Amino acid sequence: MTIPTLFDVQTKSLISGIPYFQALDDDGLRSVAQEIIVRHYSTGQVIFLEGEPGRGLHLVVEGLGKIYHMSSEGREHILHLLGPGNFCNEVAAVDGGPNPANLAAIEDSTVWVVTKDSMDRLRQQYPQLNDVIINNLAQHSRHLVKRIYTVSFLSVTGRLAAFLLREGHDDTILDRHRWTQDEIAAHLGTVREMVVRSFRELEQAGFIAFDRHEIKILDKEGLKEIV
Structure with a gap:
């Protein structure tokens, strides 16, 4: 476990990329940097478990992680993949409750942690953070409502179309x-067989195309109509 000592351009960029800290000036961002704990994880290593006491906000600096639930039957449900600059567990960092999901490293990863005690100190030092936190948690709630609708009412093909629109980069x-x-x-x-079938439907409709490394979205409007 180490704590960053340099407030360099990368550190400033990563911290200011977290919505909760975007309103802070350089002095505020430097205060956040002083609270950061750096952790390193190997591929496949569990970073935290659902239901355990929350350790705070986690920001991926290098590597790739997955946020997921595990059913009583051992079935995994992935909520998000987290790459460099992505963060999670902000709710536990604010309310002090248990971890709402599991986090594991898919690749060797470096993760920054801001504990609840650190968040409390920062909120006292910079009261403007409280309004930012409320607004961001409200947006998170809206996202959850939309996700519930997607899972409850859309077909697998519709869910896949929504996923492609949301997760695709470079448009x-x-x-x-x-x-x-x-x-x-x-x-x-769902299961892999249903995903394969839905991918085939979208490809045959001309909405997407595959190559060795990428899935190319050819018709965003067509995907939106399915959603």
């Missing part, structure tokens, strides 16, 4: 190494 491309078909199935709450 038109999804990295096939970042999301395997098994991981997509776990994220959508």
Whole structure:
């Protein structure tokens, strides 16, 4: 476990990329940097478990992690993949409650942690953080409501279309190494065979195309109509 001692350009950029800290000036961002704990994880290592006491906000600096639930039957449901600059567990960092899900490293990863005690100190030192936190948690609640609708009312093909629109980068491309078909199935709450079938439907409709490393979105409007 180490604590960053340098407030360099990368540190400033990563911290200011977290919505909760975007309103802070350089002095405020430097205060956040002083609270950061750096942790390193190997591929496959569990970072935290659902239901355990929350350790605070986690920000991925290097590598890749997955946020997921595990059913009593051992079935995995992936909520999000977290790459560099992505963060999670902000609710536990604010309310002090248990971890709402599991986090594991898919690749060797470096993660920054801001504990609840650190968040409390920062909120006292910078009261403007409280309004920012309320607004961001409200947006998070809206996202959850939309996700419940997606899972409850859309077909697997509709869920897949929504997933492609949300996760594609550069507007038109999804990295096939970042999301395997098994991981997509776990994220959508279905099985791999259904994902393969839905991909085939979208490809035959001319909405997407595959190459070795990427899924290219050819018709965003067509995907939106399915959703």
